[in-house]
Amino acid sequence: MAEQGSSSHEIHTPPRSAVIGLGYVGLPLALLLIDKGFEVYGIDVDERKIQKLQENISYLPDVNDEDISRAMGSGRFHPGTDYAAAGEAEMIILCVPTPLTAYHTPDLSFLQNAARSVGEQLRQGQIVILESSTYPGTTNEVLRPILEKMSGMRAGKDFYIGYSPERIDPGNKTYTVDQIPKLVSGLTEKCGDVAEAWYRRVFKRVVRVSSPEVAEMAKIVENSHRLVNITFVNELALICEQMGIDVWEVIDAAATKPFGFTPYYPGPGIGGHCIPVDPLYLQWKAQAYGIKSQFIALSEALNRSMPQQVADKVFELLGENRTSGNSLVEERETGKPRILLYGVAYKKDVNDVRESPALDLIPILQNRGAEVAYCDPYIQEIRLGEQVMHSVELTDEVLQAADCVVILTDHSSIPVERIIAESKLVFDTRNVTAAMKEAAHVYRLGSGKGRSKRRKKMK
Numbered sequence: 001m002a003e004q005g006s007s008s009h010e011i012h013t014p015p016r017s018a019v020i021g022l023g024y025v026g027l028p029l030a031l032l033l034i035d036k037g038f039e040v041y042g043i044d045v046d047e048r049k050i051q052k053l054q055e056n057i058s059y060l061p062d063v064n065d066e067d068i069s070r071a072m073g074s075g076r077f078h079p080g081t082d083y084a085a086a087g088e089a090e091m092i093i094l095c096v097p098t099p100l101t102a103y104h105t106p107d108l109s110f111l112q113n114a115a116r117s118v119g120e121q122l123r124q125g126q127i128v129i130l131e132s133s134t135y136p137g138t139t140n141e142v143l144r145p146i147l148e149k150m151s152g153m154r155a156g157k158d159f160y161i162g163y164s165p166e167r168i169d170p171g172n173k174t175y176t177v178d179q180i181p182k183l184v185s186g187l188t189e190k191c192g193d194v195a196e197a198w199y200r201r202v203f204k205r206v207v208r209v210s211s212p213e214v215a216e217m218a219k220i221v222e223n224s225h226r227l228v229n230i231t232f233v234n235e236l237a238l239i240c241e242q243m244g245i246d247v248w249e250v251i252d253a254a255a256t257k258p259f260g261f262t263p264y265y266p267g268p269g270i271g272g273h274c275i276p277v278d279p280l281y282l283q284w285k286a287q288a289y290g291i292k293s294q295f296i297a298l299s300e301a302l303n304r305s306m307p308q309q310v311a312d313k314v315f316e317l318l319g320e321n322r323t324s325g326n327s328l329v330e331e332r333e334t335g336k337p338r339i340l341l342y343g344v345a346y347k348k349d350v351n352d353v354r355e356s357p358a359l360d361l362i363p364i365l366q367n368r369g370a371e372v373a374y375c376d377p378y379i380q381e382i383r384l385g386e387q388v389m390h391s392v393e394l395t396d397e398v399l400q401a402a403d404c405v406v407i408l409t410d411h412s413s414i415p416v417e418r419i420i421a422e423s424k425l426v427f428d429t430r431n432v433t434a435a436m437k438e439a440a441h442v443y444r445l446g447s448g449k450g451r452s453k454r455r456k457k458m459k
């Protein structure tokens with residue numbers, strides 16, 4: 001790449017990039033690159049995604065069909081499944097999943113497969129940049145050997161390798177992908193220079209760090225920080241619940257301190273492909289150094305217990321309503337409480353159920369005898385093992401038929417007033433009913449309002 005001082009590779013006009021993996025991370029990045037004038041080869045193994053893109057249809061809530069039409073119409077977006085396209089690009093960016101195995105250890109199989117496919121196409125002067133979240137050491141210990149073996153070339157000499165964590169926050173309209181400072185690193189000094197020069201063409205702020213390990217660790221620290229703090233605040237919600245103190249008011253009060261306090265808010269448990277997953281990558285790697293990350297272990301365990309806590313509260317509220325003469329459950333023929341969940345996405349305004357607490361909560365409620373239905377405007381269908389569930393329409397009749405409506409996700413479009421008006425009992429885990437907290441049948445997680453009489457302060 002002439003601009004970065006390589007004699008072996010000339011820059012093409014327009015510059016060409018291959019984005020491998022067109023999901024929540026890869027697709028917005030590909031569109032940004034097109035906006036910045038790049039020719040983009042988008043490569044994904046999922047043929048359905050490629051077909052949708054070719055038909056100008058988006059599959060992400062943050063990206064609309066017009067964004068895809070514009071990109072396709074530019075003539076510079078080439079989605080496909082064929083890795084040969086990677087050989088055409090100067091910059092190849094990997095955005096493939098990094099989930100957990102069934103044993104809660106890092107599953108790098110997607111990354112390894114993608115690296116093998118890229119390695120087969122690699123030519124002199126190209127740079128391969130990993131953006132997937134992963135443990136410190138992955139770029140050097142996993143990606144580099146595969147690329148070198150498949151290509152027969154040397155990293156840092158014949159081709160370049162970088163690591164730049166993706167920090168996108170799906171659903172966040174304020175900080176879109178181009179607004180977020182980009183951490184950039186290279187395997188060698190030269191690799192870092194090449195990576196930095198590329199990203200400076202695309203992002204407003206590029207922050208160069210000294211090694212891939214620093215950048216890998218920085219990303220994992222960001223997400224571990226959120227796991228630990230949100231889990232703490234969930235524990236606080238359970239404490240406040242028993243003490244009859246409204247945790248939401250407590251957090252807002254504490255947040256008036258202009259320094260030294262960052263507000264985090266409770267919920268039914270943390271989900272998504274990042275926050276519950278990335279810290280376990282660090283935990284796994286730390287074990288190789290003989291260190292147990294106790295913060296991560298504790299936070300993980302507490303987070304996993306949240307759906308159980310929510311279920312306990314729901315049954316407690318149902319029981320209380322029954323004993324207080326409002327015999328919701330007994331009235332019905334089956335005797336099974338009908339529970340309607342609003343929202344199964346792991347957070348607001350996304351269509352993502354990966355690691356969502358709803359997926360753990362549903363079987364817990366069912367095993368305790370409840371009939372469960374859900375409504376989520378973003379998710380038409382979920383699969384729980386053999387069981388397939390479909391989103392129901394949130395009609396007044398559906399709300400009236402439910403013995404308890406549990407608000408799990410605070411999608412912007414949630415019809416809070418209607419839910420409160422039509423439902424017999426509402427349990428809100430997101431504080432969306434705060435403005436109507438006086439309503440007798442509305443309970444918020446951690447508000448202390450529906451606390452068990454048995455567990456009130458011992459005298």
Ligand SMILES: NC(=O)c1ccc[n+]([C@@H]2O[C@H](COP(=O)([O-])OP(=O)(O)OC[C@H]3O[C@@H](n4cnc5c(N)ncnc54)[C@H](O)[C@@H]3O)[C@@H](O)[C@H]2O)c1
Nearest residue numbers: 021022023024025044045046095096098113114132133166
């Ligand atoms: N989703 C987020 O909010 C977010 C934010 C920051 C970082 N990340 C990280 O970014 C990475 C990607 O996450 P995502 O949410 O975009 O995942 P995703 O599942 O939405 O997208 C990944 C895409 O990669 C494709 N893919 C899998 N194997 C492939 C292969 N061998 N070749 C080509 N394509 C392949 C999949 O079909 C899928 O479309 C993960 O490491 C994640 O931790 C995600």
